[in-house]
Amino acid sequence: MAQAKLESKILTANRLRDGETVYYTAAGAWSPYVTEARVASTPDDIDGLSKSGAAAYAANIVVDVNVIAVVPGRDAKPAHIREVIRASGPTVRADLNKPVVRPQR
Amino acid sequence: MAVVDRNGPLKDAWTRIGEDAPAPKGASVIVSLARLKNEHNSLFSAAGAVGVEVASDVDLADLEPFLARLGVIVVRMATMRDGRVFSTGRLLRERYGYAADLRAVGDFIPDQVLFLLRCGFTSFEVGEKFPVESLKQSVAAYSVWYQKATDRAKSVVELRGENSSRGAPKGSSS
Amino acid sequence: MYIYDTFDHTVTRERVAEFSQQVKRRLAGELSEDQFRPLRLMNGLYLQLHAYMLRVAIPYGTLSSVQVHKLADIARKYDRDYGHFTTRQNIQYNWIKLDQVPDLLAELASVEMHANQTSGNCIRNVTADQFAGVAGDEVEDPRIVSEIIRQWSTFHPEFSFLPRKFKIAVTGAPKDRAAIQFHDIGIQIVRNSAGEVGYAVYVGGGMGRTPVVAPLIRAFLPKAEILSYLEAILRVYNRYGRRDNIYKARIKILVRDLGPAEFTRQVEAEWPEIRPSGVNLPAAEEARIEAFFAPPAYEKIAEPVASFVEAKAKDRAFARWVSTNVHPHKIPGYGAVTISLKPIGGIPGDASSAQMHAIADLADTFSLSEVRVTHVQNLVLPNVKQSELFAVWQRLGEIGFADANIGLVTDIIACPGLDYCALANARSIPVAQQLSKRFADLDRQHNIGPLQIKISGCINACGHHHAGHIGILGVDKAGQEFYQITLGGAGDETASIGQLIGPGFAGEDIVGAVDKVVATYIAIRSSTSETFIDAYRRVGAAPFKESLYGRR
Numbered sequence: 121m122a123q124a125k126l127e128s129k130i131l132t133a134n135r136l137r138d139g140e141t142v143y144y145t146a147a148g149a150w151s152p153y154v155t156e157a158r159v160a161s162t163p164d165d166i167d168g169l170s171k172s173g174a175a176a177y178a179a180n181i182v183v184d185v186n187v188i189a190v191v192p193g194r195d196a197k198p199a200h201i202r203e204v205i206r207a208s209g210p211t212v213r214a215d216l217n218k219p220v221v222r223p224q225r
Numbered sequence: 226m227a228v229v230d231r232n233g234p235l236k237d238a239w240t241r242i243g244e245d246a247p248a249p250k251g252a253s254v255i256v257s258l259a260r261l262k263n264e265h266n267s268l269f270s271a272a273g274a275v276g277v278e279v280a281s282d283v284d285l286a287d288l289e290p291f292l293a294r295l296g297v298i299v300v301r302m303a304t305m306r307d308g309r310v311f312s313t314g315r316l317l318r319e320r321y322g323y324a325a326d327l328r329a330v331g332d333f334i335p336d337q338v339l340f341l342l343r344c345g346f347t348s349f350e351v352g353e354k355f356p357v358e359s360l361k362q363s364v365a366a367y368s369v370w371y372q373k374a375t376d377r378a379k380s381v382v383e384l385r386g387e388n389s390s391r392g393a394p395k396g397s398s399s
Numbered sequence: 400m401y402i403y404d405t406f407d408h409t410v411t412r413e414r415v416a417e418f419s420q421q422v423k424r425r426l427a428g429e430l431s432e433d434q435f436r437p438l439r440l441m442n443g444l445y446l447q448l449h450a451y452m453l454r455v456a457i458p459y460g461t462l463s464s465v466q467v468h469k470l471a472d473i474a475r476k477y478d479r480d481y482g483h484f485t486t487r488q489n490i491q492y493n494w495i496k497l498d499q500v501p502d503l504l505a506e507l508a509s510v511e512m513h514a515n516q517t518s519g520n521c522i523r524n525v526t527a528d529q530f531a532g533v534a535g536d537e538v539e540d541p542r543i544v545s546e547i548i549r550q551w552s553t554f555h556p557e558f559s560f561l562p563r564k565f566k567i568a569v570t571g572a573p574k575d576r577a578a579i580q581f582h583d584i585g586i587q588i589v590r591n592s593a594g595e596v597g598y599a600v601y602v603g604g605g606m607g608r609t610p611v612v613a614p615l616i617r618a619f620l621p622k623a624e625i626l627s628y629l630e631a632i633l634r635v636y637n638r639y640g641r642r643d644n645i646y647k648a649r650i651k652i653l654v655r656d657l658g659p660a661e662f663t664r665q666v667e668a669e670w671p672e673i674r675p676s677g678v679n680l681p682a683a684e685e686a687r688i689e690a691f692f693a694p695p696a697y698e699k700i701a702e703p704v705a706s707f708v709e710a711k712a713k714d715r716a717f718a719r720w721v722s723t724n725v726h727p728h729k730i731p732g733y734g735a736v737t738i739s740l741k742p743i744g745g746i747p748g749d750a751s752s753a754q755m756h757a758i759a760d761l762a763d764t765f766s767l768s769e770v771r772v773t774h775v776q777n778l779v780l781p782n783v784k785q786s787e788l789f790a791v792w793q794r795l796g797e798i799g800f801a802d803a804n805i806g807l808v809t810d811i812i813a814c815p816g817l818d819y820c821a822l823a824n825a826r827s828i829p830v831a832q833q834l835s836k837r838f839a840d841l842d843r844q845h846n847i848g849p850l851q852i853k854i855s856g857c858i859n860a861c862g863h864h865h866a867g868h869i870g871i872l873g874v875d876k877a878g879q880e881f882y883q884i885t886l887g888g889a890g891d892e893t894a895s896i897g898q899l900i901g902p903g904f905a906g907e908d909i910v911g912a913v914d915k916v917v918a919t920y921i922a923i924r925s926s927t928s929e930t931f932i933d934a935y936r937r938v939g940a941a942p943f944k945e946s947l948y949g950r951r
């Protein structure tokens with residue numbers, strides 16, 4: 121059971137135009153904030169993410185497209201340290217860190 | 226497939242023929258290196274003109290006996306990263322004195338044509354979707370080069386030499 | 400310094416225009432990412448974890464103050480107000496937007512700079528001794544031949560799509576400060592028995608997955624022949640280097656597979672064919688380039704310089720800084736200052752735009768407007784009067800760059816690692832920061848003496864860990880950051896490759912492990928003048944293994 125949950129995935133890439141790390145949302149857009157990523161937990165869902173990624177790559181919207189693992193839970197939290205750093209910025213420059221949640225205005 | 230040179234599309238009379246297909250009398254045919262080696266006598270007497278397609282790492286000694294009689298050499302780039310083609314081109318031109326058409330085929334992009342031209346290539350076999358306008362723009366990107374190469378464009382070094390022998394100021398312009 | 404003429408300006412301007420077009424075609428979708436990638440790489444543009452990274456070339460590590468000001472302006476305008484100086488004497492910006500790159504390149508071109516060939520499978524930016532032109536031990540200024548190579552290698556028609564990247568380094572002195580034997584080609588300027596100046600040529604060195612110390616393939620090459628000889632080496636490599644496996648595509652593998660003798664034979668067979676082609680520079684052109692590197696107008700100063708001697712006597716901290724950070728100058732009364740970009744706990748090689756501006760100002764006031772970059776990720780003010788060293792030291796203190804640690808245990812090389820780099824397995828910078836804090840005490844550092852720690856975040860070895868007296872390599876162990884230790888590497892004229900000492904350490908244990916290695920050295924050294932590397936070479940790995948892993 122825990123096994124199945126571990127397979128939750130999100131879709132990430134970098135925007136072609138400016139290189140910003142972005143995540144594919146439930147609304148089918150790309151957000152800079154990892155917590156807005158759409159979490160897919162079934163094989164079909166994950167397959168859907170891959171297809172959306174391939175389409176956005178082919179349309180020259182994003183590059184370096186990857187489906188990555190997230191920790192089970194409501195908010196999308198990347199499982200691997202590499203992706204944690206991608207989501208929130210270099211660990212050695214706290215001043216440059218990117219919020220994982222869209223800042224409220 | 227289309228054939229272009231630095232100015233755009235060309236009319237091309239060459240046809241590739243398979244390993245067993247007879248060479249049509251009087252036609253301009255491109256054959257494999259193996260066939261050229263085995264059948265050069267009959268090929269050169271039957272066909273109107275003979276060309277060969279080779280890989281970018283072809284052993285030039287294999288080609289040498291035929292160079293004077295070949296009408297085209299087509300060199301295939303395995304991928305756009307296959308830079309052996311540049312050395313092969315220069316060697317054919319500069320060391321072996323090959324003078325007829327030298328054609329590149331493969332996955333090169335317009336931006337590489339400039340380098341191919343400098344290394345002695347004269348024509349390019351490209352897919353239907355190849356952006357010929359970009360090619361024309363790309364080959365015009367540079368007006369001067371630091372190096373001398375097969376195309377005999379004067380190098381920056383030579384231009385500097387001419388400048389200073391005319392008594393033009395040397396050094397900075399900035 | 401070399402100054403562009405109209406031809407150099409034309410090439411640079413046309414390059415900016417060409418790359419701008421390529422960016423436009425990419426954004427319009429005419430070029431796919433697969434097609435664009437090699438093009439952007441040839442312009443030093445990578446996609447990293449957070450954004451694009453642009454690597455700007457600093458040919459042979461030489462900068463004018465005007466250029467340093469421009470690099471600072473670019474950091475502020477196009478990046479997040481800082482830059483990172485690298486082991487290849489370049490500067491990297493970490494937060495670049497693709498659609499702004501054309502404007503950025505145009506600004507660089509305005510100060511005779513570019514990002515040409517700072518990546519990609521082509522001949523990369525040439526590196527050289529940071530003390531070129533000022534070191535007393537040099538046969539000839541290595542910047543002359545470096546500039547000649549820069550021009551020759553720029554958009555080379557035949558060698559722009561090599562099997563793999565290609566790096567050339569030059570030293571003008573027997574003391575190798577450019578790690579030439581870890582390069583694809585290492586050039587040492589030498590004098591033969593007849594007193595003529597020429598080049599010793601090493602080929603096939605490198606770091607990465609397969610570290611190799613380059614063998615010498617020619618002990619003396621006449622100066623005028625350098626370009627034809629390079630062309631012969633490159634042609635053999637371009638034709639016969641492996642292209643089927645990127646891990647085997649560097650020239651070091653070709654040299655190893657053929658054997659240095661057979662490789663040399665092939666180069667020497669190719670060379671006479673190339674010599675008549677006109678690639679060698681005419682003497683007039685060589686002289687034209689050489690003239691730019693003529694020594695600046697130094698003052699005649701008698702040593703000892705009283706105020707300098709006095710300042711050292713009065714201020715121990717200053718004296719200590721002089722002992723590590725000031726290199727002897729060939730002109731009496733001058734010194735070459737290494738500015739430590741390794742403040743305790745800082746990020747090795749990083750400088751903010753404010754710091755860069757301050758350094759450019761210092762260069763204008765005190766160093767004949769010149770700055771150098773070292774492959775150890777520090778900066779150099781090459782021409783400072785001894786009478787002004789004290790003032791320079793004080794000003795450096797104001798910007799946080801006055802640490803007296805050059806060549807010591809906290810003068811750590813660290814690649815960007817997993818904080819920035821898309822290829823990384825583990826972070827490098829935090830390890831460097833923790834080590835730096837652990838060894839912060841200056842008395843202790845000076846007691847430990849010369850010791851180079853070099854950290855890479857993956858096997859690509861941008862942090863030169865193979866050449867570190869203590870090398871640290873980040874690896875991924877089941878999703879965790881782990882660090883392996885190598886000992887006994889050296890990047891100088893006694894080049895050697897560090898040997899893996901045993902199993903790796905977790906992130907929280909690596910600093911303690913290095914501390915143990917250092918303590919072991921202190922315990923076994925024959926005297927305080929026996930350096931870490933000498934002691935290691937004398938006793939080997941055994942005592943270090945024992946202190947790290949216990950008796951087996």
Ligand code: SF4
Binds near residue numbers: 860
């Ligand atoms: S060594 Fe690896 S992690 Fe470090 S900068 Fe190079 S590629 Fe990136």
